Amino acid sequence: xxxxxxxxxxxxxxxxxxxxxxxxxxxxxxxxxxxxxxxxxxxxxxxxxxxxxxxxxxxxxxxxxxxxxxxxxxxxxxxxxxxxxxxxxxxxxxxxxxxxxxxxxxxxxxxxxxxxxxxxxxxxxxxxxxxxxxxxxxxxxxxxxxxxxxxxxxxxxxxxxxxxxxxxxxxxxxxxxxxxxxxxxxxxxxxxxxxxxxxxxxxxxxxxxxxxxxxxxxxxxxxxxxxxxxxxxxxxxxxxx
Amino acid sequence: xxxxxxxxxxxxxxxxxxxxxxxxxxxxxxxxxxxxxxxxxxxxxxxxxxxxxxxxxxxxxxxxxxxxxxxxxxxxxxxxxxxxxxxxxxxxxxxxxxxxxxxxxxxxxxxxxxxxx
Numbered sequence: 357x358x359x360x361x362x363x364x365x366x367x368x369x370x371x372x373x374x375x376x377x378x379x380x381x382x383x384x385x386x387x388x389x390x391x392x393x394x395x396x397x398x399x400x401x402x403x404x405x406x407x408x409x410x411x412x413x414x415x416x417x418x419x420x421x422x423x424x425x426x427x428x429x430x431x432x433x434x435x436x437x438x439x440x441x442x443x444x445x446x447x448x449x450x451x452x453x454x455x456x457x458x459x460x461x462x463x464x465x466x467x468x469x470x471x472x473x474x475x476x477x478x479x480x481x482x483x484x485x486x487x488x489x490x491x492x493x494x495x496x497x498x499x500x501x502x503x504x505x506x507x508x509x510x511x512x513x514x515x516x517x518x519x520x521x522x523x524x525x526x527x528x529x530x531x532x533x534x535x536x537x538x539x540x541x542x543x544x545x546x547x548x549x550x551x552x553x554x555x556x557x558x559x560x561x562x563x564x565x566x567x568x569x570x571x572x573x574x575x576x577x578x579x580x581x582x583x584x585x586x587x588x589x590x591x592x593x594x595x596x597x
Numbered sequence: 598x599x600x601x602x603x604x605x606x607x608x609x610x611x612x613x614x615x616x617x618x619x620x621x622x623x624x625x626x627x628x629x630x631x632x633x634x635x636x637x638x639x640x641x642x643x644x645x646x647x648x649x650x651x652x653x654x655x656x657x658x659x660x661x662x663x664x665x666x667x668x669x670x671x672x673x674x675x676x677x678x679x680x681x682x683x684x685x686x687x688x689x690x691x692x693x694x695x696x697x698x699x700x701x702x703x704x705x706x707x708x709x710x711x712x713x714x
Contacts, residue, residue, distance in 0.1 A: 374665075378661070378664050378665060379661070382661050382664060400660060400661075401660045401661075401663055401664060401667060404661075404664050404667075405664060405667035405668050405670065408664070408668045409668050409670060409671040412668070412671060413671055419668065419669060419671060419672045422665075422668060423665060423668075423669075426664070426665035426668070427665065429661065429662055429664065429665055430662065430665040430666060432655065432662050433628075433662045433663075434611050434627070434628045434631075435604065435607040435608060435611055435628075435655060436655050436656065436659055436662055437611075437626075437628035437629065437631070437632055438607045438610050438611050438614070438628050438631035438632050438635055439607055439635075439648070439651065439652035439655050439656055440632055440652075440656070441632045441633075441635035441636045441639060441652075442635075442639065442648060442649060442652035442653075442656070443652075443656070444636065445635075445636055445639040445645075454707070454710070456706075456710070457703060457706035457707050457709070457710050458703070460702070460706055461699055461702045461703035461706055462699075464698060464699070464702045465695055465698050465699025465702060465703075466695075466699075468694055468695050468698035468699070469691055469692070469694065469695025469698075469699075472690065472691035472694040472695065473687060473688070473691040476686075476687045476690055476691055477687050480683040480686065480687055481683070482680055482683060482684065482687065483680075486676070486680065486684070490684075490687060490688070490691075493688065493691075493692075494692075494695055497663055497666050498626065498628065499626050499628075499629065502626045512669055512672065512673075513673060513676070515666040515669060516666065516667065516669050516670045516673065517684075517688060518666075519663045519666055519667040519670075520667075520670075520685075520688050521688055521692050522660075522663060523667075524688060524689055524692045525692050525695075525696060526660075528689075528692075528693070529696055532693055532696055532697060533696075533700060536697060536700060536701065538700050538704065543704070543707060546703070546707075547699075547700045547703045547704045547707075548700060550699060550700070550703050551695075551696045551697075551699035551700035551703070552696065554695065554696075554699040555692055555695035555696045555699060556692065556696075558659045558660065558662070558663060559659075559660050559663060561659065562659045562660040563660075565656070565657075565659075576656070578699075580632060583625075583626075583629050583632075584625065584629060587624055587625045587626060587629060588624050588625070591624060592624075
């Protein structure tokens with residue numbers, strides 16, 4: 357037992373622990389998600405985050421120790437943002453024909469997401485730096501951190517809000533779209549995917565990709581548009597305010 | 598080998614994006630500039646084939662990449678204790694508003710475009 361404790365103390369302080377935990381728990385959570393016919397509530401990111409955060413809190417392993425290993429996964433967000441060019445390029449003909457409605461919808465939707473977070477946050481009496489960190493929550497986490505920092509938010513908090521928003525969109529999007537009678541024909545999938553990507557960035561796009569290829573492609577496009585629009589417009593709006 | 602070559606392209610373009618963003622003081626983060634650079638580079642076969650192999654793999658597991666940041670929620674337990682319920686309410690409501698407004702706006706705009714043709 358003593359040896360086991362020593363071994364655990366050693367292993368849990370090396371980067372290997374964070375990296376292994378991240379990938380292994382995610383693989384298990386994903387198997388569970390598949391076994392549940394990809395039910396939204398079985399969202400693999402949600403369960404992976406809850407399990408790992410729970411283990412860290414119970415064992416008393418500090419977050420920076422975990423992150424020293426998990427950073428290798430985190431780092432891949434950068435190349436993944438660059439890689440979003442690929443699904444966009446594949447649909448370049450379609451996009452050229454529809455760029456005006458898509459760009460306008462991205463602007464309106466992005467403004468609605470950021471604006472409602474700002475107004476509701478203030479109305480609910482949250483501290484200003486928390487509210488500022490919320491305005492970027494529809495932008496993919498690494499970009500949200502950068503933008504939030506520029507406008508006086510807290511980068512680490514902005515990243516968490518972005519991931520939560522992603523999970524909530526992936527979780528509840530289907531029910532909301534059914535309620536709004538957005539169809540499940542090709543144009544309907546397009547609108548569903550685009551809305552998921554606009555509001556819930558990479559996590560919405562990941563969900564959309566699993567459900568329908570068209571929805572996935574438009575979600576990827578929406579996420580890319582939101583990255584460009586938000587990093588340009590959110591700092592500008594807050595400078596003018 | 599193609600996937601590895603693709604990964605090299607992604608990293609090179611991200612680095613180029615970071616350099617450009619810093620040198621020209623662009624308002625965009627480096628990876629976003631890299632995305633735009635890649636859109637142009639994909640017209641070349643030598644870039645397209647390897648990048649496709651790597652991008653498909655990376656994007657298929659996109660949600661995994663958000664886990665390390667998501668676990669960071671545990672470092673804000675104080676804030677959650679104080680404002681948790683209200684923060685969650687704001688996030689859920691504004692997410693729904695964003696989803697609904699985007700989907701309805703796009704549907705209306707597409708209909709309008711179709712009628713004009």
